[in-house]
Amino acid sequence: MRVEQATAPGHTARPNEDWAGVVLPAAGEGGALVMLDGVTPPTGEDGCVHGVPWFTSRLGGALAELSGSRRDMTLAQVLAASIGRTADAHRDTCDLSHPRTPQATVVLARWGRDGVEHLVLSDSTLLLESPDGAVRAVLDDRLDRVPREVLRSVAATDALRNAEGGFFTAAADPSVAERAVTGRTPAAEVRSLLALTDGATRWVEVFREGGWADCLALVRKSGPQELLDRVRAAESADPDGTAFRRGKTSDDATVTYVEL
Numbered sequence: 400m401r402v403e404q405a406t407a408p409g410h411t412a413r414p415n416e417d418w419a420g421v422v423l424p425a426a427g428e429g430g431a432l433v434m435l436d437g438v439t440p441p442t443g444e445d446g447c448v449h450g451v452p453w454f455t456s457r458l459g460g461a462l463a464e465l466s467g468s469r470r471d472m473t474l475a476q477v478l479a480a481s482i483g484r485t486a487d488a489h490r491d492t493c494d495l496s497h498p499r500t501p502q503a504t505v506v507l508a509r510w511g512r513d514g515v516e517h518l519v520l521s522d523s524t525l526l527l528e529s530p531d532g533a534v535r536a537v538l539d540d541r542l543d544r545v546p547r548e549v550l551r552s553v554a555a556t557d558a559l560r561n562a563e564g565g566f567f568t569a570a571a572d573p574s575v576a577e578r579a580v581t582g583r584t585p586a587a588e589v590r591s592l593l594a595l596t597d598g599a600t601r602w603v604e605v606f607r608e609g610g611w612a613d614c615l616a617l618v619r620k621s622g623p624q625e626l627l628d629r630v631r632a633a634e635s636a637d638p639d640g641t642a643f644r645r646g647k648t649s650d651d652a653t654v655t656y657v658e659l
Contacts (some may be wrong), residue, residue, distance in 0.1 A: 401658035405623035409650040417653040418459035422467035427510035431466040435503040436596035446497030454501030474518040479576035495571035498557040500569035520579040526593040536611040542566040598652030606633040623654035
């Protein structure tokens with residue numbers, strides 16, 4: 400089995416709010432992948448004294464433990480339990496009802512002899528490659544359906560967080576796990592997995608350097624760091640977002656590649 404990871408902060412003056420880990424083996428068989436992209440809150444109050452990096456490390460640790468040790472739980476159940484555990488760790492000190500309470504996108508994958516389970520919540524991406532080279536992207540596109548002009552308003556965005564007609568992230572409510580995109584694929588139909596936060600998917604979705612299959616092929620050949628280097632080069636070539644419009648010049652970017 401081949402496992403490779405790379406991550407880079409969007410700005411050296413800010414902590415990297417992504418979190419990623421791979422568990423081998425998971426409950427003695429196969430493995431599990433966890434990837435979180437912490438949601439950077441707009442300037443102002445978010446009701447929490449800890450901050451996003453604290454939240455993603457707590458949630459990521461819980462997800463790694465439960466996805467790796469509890470094969471009797473579905474990935475949605477793992478996510479719900481992990482959100483609940485993380486919320487309990489700061490509900491006495493923080494206002495978890497605040498719409499901008501620390502939150503994150505989620506990618507989970509778990510594999511064994513019989514199959515590969517997956518879960519995606521919000522705008523991080525999981526790619527599944529079959530033995531014949533076909534690549535399938537598992538996406539939660541609800542955030543993409545929200546008009547860009549709406550997301551420019553903090554109040555309008557807050558009203559759509561974890562709400563019907565809006566988009567969902569892992570925050571303080573375990574029931575959000577029911578909103579995740581989930582599925583299972585027979586083990587014989589998956590050769591490799593590639594998980595990417597949206598800072599890394601810019602190579603495909605923003606800069607249009609290639610499709611999902613091209614992205615996976617690049618990582619297989621040259622490694623995750625090469626993908627991040629190419630994203631940073633494209634960002635540097637268009638620092639003001641003139642040619643390629645985006646919310647931030649650079650964003651935290653993380654890549655995890657697993658060849659089964």
